[in-house]
Amino acid sequence: MDLFSCAAASSATIIPSIDKGAFLKLQNGSDIRGVAIDGVEGEPVSLPERVTEAIAAAFAAWLLDRKKPDASRRLKVSIGHDSRISAQKLQDAVSRGLDAAGVDVIQYGLASTPAMFNSTLTKNKDIFCPVDGSIMITASHLPYNRNGFKFFTNAGGLGKVDIKDILERAADIYKNFTEEGLRDPQSVKRVDYMAVYTSDLVAAVRKASGDIEKPLEGFHIVVDAGNGAGGFFAGKVLEPLGAITSGSQFLEPDGTFPNHIPNPEDKEAMEAITRAVLDNKADLGIIFDTDVDRSAAVDSSGRELNRNRLIALMSAIVLEEHPGTTIVTDSVTSDGLTTFIEKKLGGRHHRFKRGYKNVIDEAIRLNSVGEESHLAIETSGHGALKENNWLDDGAYLMVKLLNKLASAKASGLGAGSKVLTDLVEGLEEPGFAVELRLKIDQNHADLKGGSFRAYGEAVLQHLSNIVDSDPKLEKAPVNYEGIRVSAFGGWFLLRLSLHDPVLPLNIEGPNKEDAVKLGLAVLSAAREFPALDTSALDKFVQV
Numbered sequence: 318m319d320l321f322s323c324a325a326a327s328s329a330t331i332i333p334s335i336d337k338g339a340f341l342k343l344q345n346g347s348d349i350r351g352v353a354i355d356g357v358e359g360e361p362v363s364l365p366e367r368v369t370e371a372i373a374a375a376f377a378a379w380l381l382d383r384k385k386p387d388a389s390r391r392l393k394v395s396i397g398h399d400s401r402i403s404a405q406k407l408q409d410a411v412s413r414g415l416d417a418a419g420v421d422v423i424q425y426g427l428a429s430t431p432a433m434f435n436s437t438l439t440k441n442k443d444i445f446c447p448v449d450g451s452i453m454i455t456a457s458h459l460p461y462n463r464n465g466f467k468f469f470t471n472a473g474g475l476g477k478v479d480i481k482d483i484l485e486r487a488a489d490i491y492k493n494f495t496e497e498g499l500r501d502p503q504s505v506k507r508v509d510y511m512a513v514y515t516s517d518l519v520a521a522v523r524k525a526s527g528d529i530e531k532p533l534e535g536f537h538i539v540v541d542a543g544n545g546a547g548g549f550f551a552g553k554v555l556e557p558l559g560a561i562t563s564g565s566q567f568l569e570p571d572g573t574f575p576n577h578i579p580n581p582e583d584k585e586a587m588e589a590i591t592r593a594v595l596d597n598k599a600d601l602g603i604i605f606d607t608d609v610d611r612s613a614a615v616d617s618s619g620r621e622l623n624r625n626r627l628i629a630l631m632s633a634i635v636l637e638e639h640p641g642t643t644i645v646t647d648s649v650t651s652d653g654l655t656t657f658i659e660k661k662l663g664g665r666h667h668r669f670k671r672g673y674k675n676v677i678d679e680a681i682r683l684n685s686v687g688e689e690s691h692l693a694i695e696t697s698g699h700g701a702l703k704e705n706n707w708l709d710d711g712a713y714l715m716v717k718l719l720n721k722l723a724s725a726k727a728s729g730l731g732a733g734s735k736v737l738t739d740l741v742e743g744l745e746e747p748g749f750a751v752e753l754r755l756k757i758d759q760n761h762a763d764l765k766g767g768s769f770r771a772y773g774e775a776v777l778q779h780l781s782n783i784v785d786s787d788p789k790l791e792k793a794p795v796n797y798e799g800i801r802v803s804a805f806g807g808w809f810l811l812r813l814s815l816h817d818p819v820l821p822l823n824i825e826g827p828n829k830e831d832a833v834k835l836g837l838a839v840l841s842a843a844r845e846f847p848a849l850d851t852s853a854l855d856k857f858v859q860v
């Protein structure tokens with residue numbers, strides 16, 4: 318069943334009528350996300366093929382406006398996809414939409430999100446690069462029935478404003494669609510771009526090791542791709558570098574994700590890669606999300622190198638290369654991380670907002686106003702380096718770790734992941750950490766017809782007032798998102814979710830008891846908002 322109401326069937330024309338509002342609802346920050354296939358009750362299809370055609374044609378129109386090519390040149394757009402079961406269907410629809418808008422289509426097949434951005438930068442006429450624009454068909458770690466798009470030009474990923482513009486254009490294009498349908502493109506070019514992208518990663522590690530052909534010889538590294546698109550990393554990156562990859566798991570693409578969610582923030586996923594490392598007595602484990610823009614690692618003792626630890630590790634590597642530089646992170650990073658970056662590593666920690674695009678854009682902005690920054694990274698496992706064109710690339714983060722292993726071995730420091738573990742030595746970790754997500758009921762009368770955002774802002778304002786009147790609670794002096802407060806040896810941050818009608822609450826404390834005290838401070842404010850579902854917090858504070 319389609320989400321959209323059907324227009325009255327006059328003569329033979331049955332194009333479901335879809336208004337602009339329904340198109341705009343497909344926006345998810347700087348991505349487009351929707352339900353691509355039937356199968357989950359209560360989740361009707363919101364991204365059918367014809368809507369996809371319209372979105373692709375709208376991207377082409379947007380790109381033509383930006384690039385203004387002269388009449389003799391046709392623009393080229395590359396398309397790639399992750400392992401989702403709707404990938405082929407959407408790739409065909411995207412190709413028809415681009416072709417109808419007069420743009421050349423180059424299909425890469427199974428690919429990673431960072432590879433797609435990279436194709437706008439690669440200079441190689443034989444493979445039609447650089448392309449003018451690129452589309453990745455993915456819904457990251459979301460369930461199997463979802464899908465969506467990320468768009469790139471050589472200036473980076475498109476932002477919120479551009480996505481809204483594209484969806485508005487798509488709604489107009491869709492209105493003019495006829496029952497006849499768009500033709501299949503006359504000529505689609507197919508390129509094995511992942512071969513190019515992976516050989517760049519291999520070259521980067523070889524270079525860092527002082528041009529050794531197999532700098533990872535003697536290392537045993539297991540990869541867990543969670544049946545997403547990241548399986549290439551074992552056979553196309555690690556093995557040519559000499560590493561043993563036996564025991565790697567879930568490398569085959571399978572859009573039903575039968576083993577675990579491909580998501581380095583997911584507990585089960587991290588447990589799966591940790592088990593693989595320990596069972597195989599491997600030196601290192603590497604895990605990716607579905608489209609490989611996020612990653613995490615596990616050391617040989619089974620210690621997870623994700624979230625704050627991964628940021629600490631990457632900061633140590635980047636600050637060795639660029640002493641004193643600023644590390645930009647998302648807002649839910651720990652106080653211990655700030656101390657580590659500033660006191661141990663001698664850098665500056667700029668704790669900004671949640672959202673990978675927000676941290677990357679902030680790092681670029683800092684550089685433009687004279688503050689040097691080389692790393693923008695989120696606890697989610699998204700990370701981008703200046704040296705890599707600010708490409709949001711989970712595989713490149715792992716390449717930086719491999720460089721470290723390879724150069725340690727080359728300089729006689731031996732194999733194993735100790736060189737990485739040693740780099741995070743001294744990072745203070747909280748005794749207790751939790752994230753609770755408090756939902757706002759958008760249909761509740763207390764919203765009085767207003768938006769969930771306005772309601773969430775009112776909760777935050779009320780909490781802010783309570784904090785101001787309590788001497789035990791100390792507001793963070795610099796804060797870019799929500800209300801962050803230190804007390805009882807720990808901290809909490811209550812903020813609005815980037816996309817959902819939710820107020821995520823992060824609490825870290827020396828122990829659960831102190832974390833509960835922080836939770837109670839939030840609860841005293843939250844209780845007064847009947848549309849806010851505080852049940853998770855109620856449960857948490859009942860020790």
Ligand SMILES: O=P(O)(O)OC[C@H]1O[C@H](O)[C@H](O)[C@@H](O)[C@@H]1O
Pocket residue numbers: 671672673674695697699813814815816817821
């Ligand atoms: O605000 P939240 O609901 O916690 O979501 C925040 C997250 O949203 C998306 O997944 C983005 O890709 C991440 O970069 C961001 O961190």
